[in-house]
Amino acid sequence: MKRQEKLTNFFSTEPGTVAEGDLQTSSTQQDGAESPPIIETLDECDSNASPAVKKPRLAFDPMDIGRFVRKSSSLHAPLTEEERFKALTDCWKPDEHYQFPKVLESTRTRAFQHHYLVKWPWLAYSEMHGGGAFCKYCVLFARETSDQRGPNFLGVLVAKPLNKYKKALDILKNHERCQYHCEAKGKAEKFLDWYNDKVGHDLRNRLLAAREEQVKKNRQGLVPIIRTILLCGKQNIPLRGHRDDGSLSAVDGNNNDGNFRALLRYRLDAGDRLLEEHLNSAKKNATYVSHTFQNEIISTIGKIIRRRIVAEVKVAKFFAVLADESRDVGKTDQLTVCLRYVGGEDNQHVVKEVFLKFSDVEEKTGSGLPAAYSVFFKKKD
């Protein structure tokens, strides 16, 4: 009497023995499929399998190398760079406890061995196409030279899985030595170098763009402050009061903290968004409204003005020096130096008299003053 099959046998998750003929049938049927669906069943791959070896529904891994076998064919749209990179670096790999399906070859059953994957890093196992091994380098890159190498080279390990294991070691050793594999391996390595460099380059560009954006934003925040200093200079308005340290509040305090800060508040009140955003987002030690920063800006503006004057004087070629010495409120003797020359643009010649700089005088004697002039004009700034 035939033994009754238990119901649970039909849903066993342990891979069973698959006959060699069944695997070939499975592979042939898959050849026609353009793109394997995300979820396939072994029933679909192996329609001739007996009920005893039927498997439950299995979802193939999205990174199973078998998915790229058909995709890398010239009949289909080429793989994207990202797909190739993922397939090369992150393709599915069965763990050490994975039960590879046994294949009946003549009188013996054999199965794929996990240590093959360790010994040949280019090897990848696929559960698709009936189950078997592929060379991921050749699957992804060897087809590009297929026309030059004859019709038969894209066989086992490239177009079809290695699923007969009697001579597996010889096949794998020979494959590793063959020319198209070496070329595909070289292409894969070059591709990885190029892709990693490209990703790194993109990242560097993104960082650079972010930095440039930050620099631009920082500079925009300084514009209202510098314009206010320029306004004070042009209108002869003293900048500072007795208390002009600390953060700038939008509301007037009880103490008069100077014209510069009052003018900045005036800009805020008039709706200067750039200044408002800068003061709100800047760190406390980087608001650039301190008297130290005011002096730096005044000094920088002075250098720029002097450079322009010197450039005009060089064009004019001839100039006169107007100088006098006087004592300031601090009882320091100062030399005032002005220049007189003919300048102008577009043949509009005008006589210009411009102030150049104050300079301290240590000795007001007949020889001391010419020495002070000499030191003054030798200074580069």
Ligand SMILES: [Zn+2]
């Ligand atoms: Zn190969």
